[in-house]
Amino acid sequence: MLERLTLAIRRTVLHLVAKSGFLCSVYYAFCSSAFRREHRGAVCGRLKYMRQARNPSGCQYLLRRNLHLLEKGMLMRPRRDVFALDYIQETVACYGRALQLARTSPELVCRSELHWAANVLARYFDVSGSHPIINEVRDRFRAMQADLPEHASMTAPLKHGVAGPTPVEYEELLDLARRRRSVRWFLQNPVPRDVIDRAIAVAALSPSACNLQPFEFRVFDDAELIWEVASLPTGTTGFGPNLPAIVVLIGKLHAWFSEADRHLVYIDASLAAMAFLLALESQGLGSCCLNWPDMESKERSMAKLLGLEPDERVIMLIALGYPDPEGLLTYSYKKSLAELRNFNITG
Numbered sequence: 001m002l003e004r005l006t007l008a009i010r011r012t013v014l015h016l017v018a019k020s021g022f023l024c025s026v027y028y029a030f031c032s033s034a035f036r037r038e039h040r041g042a043v044c045g046r047l048k049y050m051r052q053a054r055n056p057s058g059c060q061y062l063l064r065r066n067l068h069l070l071e072k073g074m075l076m077r078p079r080r081d082v083f084a085l086d087y088i089q090e091t092v093a094c095y096g097r098a099l100q101l102a103r104t105s106p107e108l109v110c111r112s113e114l115h116w117a118a119n120v121l122a123r124y125f126d127v128s129g130s131h132p133i134i135n136e137v138r139d140r141f142r143a144m145q146a147d148l149p150e151h152a153s154m155t156a157p158l159k160h161g162v163a164g165p166t167p168v169e170y171e172e173l174l175d176l177a178r179r180r181r182s183v184r185w186f187l188q189n190p191v192p193r194d195v196i197d198r199a200i201a202v203a204a205l206s207p208s209a210c211n212l213q214p215f216e217f218r219v220f221d222d223a224e225l226i227w228e229v230a231s232l233p234t235g236t237t238g239f240g241p242n243l244p245a246i247v248v249l250i251g252k253l254h255a256w257f258s259e260a261d262r263h264l265v266y267i268d269a270s271l272a273a274m275a276f277l278l279a280l281e282s283q284g285l286g287s288c289c290l291n292w293p294d295m296e297s298k299e300r301s302m303a304k305l306l307g308l309e310p311d312e313r314v315i316m317l318i319a320l321g322y323p324d325p326e327g328l329l330t331y332s333y334k335k336s337l338a339e340l341r342n343f344n345i346t347g
């Protein structure tokens, strides 16, 4: 009786607040803490992004984003003679700090990323027309280059033709996708780390908004840690204790300066996750994505175990290992093309 009354009140309240975005905000401010962690993550992420612009120990996301914009500017048809005026100074300043950091703490800087940056900036200054801002930054950039020891062999932007014909036929890809199923029962053989690394190398080639790749694969292959991690999500009941390895995929909200882009970490990480699963499959490994619900006690335990900052969000977990040939799989009937696809439907 009481339960039904509570349900009826809740339904009425939701019905009322659903009438406006403002009422929904009031509801979530005073009646529910469901979005509190997400709000905090977004605020902490924005703050960290803003700080990196002045942070001597790196501004990787800012630099990557701006380099991406420069590369895009260079491939435009027609290419503008003068572009990027509003961010080229910031980009070169950021690059300068990365160079400085490479000298003082080389372990904190990825040299090939720095070479990419050098290459993109060099090309940009080669093709840019004359403008007081560009001329001034060009001189500054070229002076920095003088003492850069190695030089990049890459050329940015690329021509599509260099990729050659596709190396995988459609039927092969379809077969691989069909073969991949969520595996929950594994042989108790350890998974070689290089096999996991090879799968991450494929995942790393996935598209991501502005090429930021705001995620990290935290891999656990130590029996005790696997169990500590695997016991946190709700969806491992029954099969959690037999996992030979588990990955926690983490999204980094500080890659973005606006909460309008807060969903991109989930999208980017999930695209990478799919490539990771297929790459595991291609090497004979099975995998199963595991849901990570936004539940306060679990979030707190995971943040403590992994040492996560408030802007670092768990996207999902992925169990992996060599499949037990005797283990059963769910049939998991897939929707038909007619249900999944529509052309040119509007309104």
Ligand SMILES: Cc1cc2nc3c(=O)[nH]c(=O)nc-3n(C[C@H](O)[C@H](O)[C@H](O)COP(=O)(O)O)c2cc1C
Binding pocket: 180, 181, 182, 183, 184, 233, 234, 235, 236, 288, 289, 290, 291, 292, 316, 330, 332
């Ligand atoms: C984001 C996500 C979360 C999932 N969470 C769980 C989970 O917690 N436990 C589980 O056993 N399977 C989980 N799965 C696996 C799905 O149940 C499975 O992908 C689906 O039933 C389709 O089966 P298939 O992967 O074999 O095609 C998850 C899958 C995804 C993509």
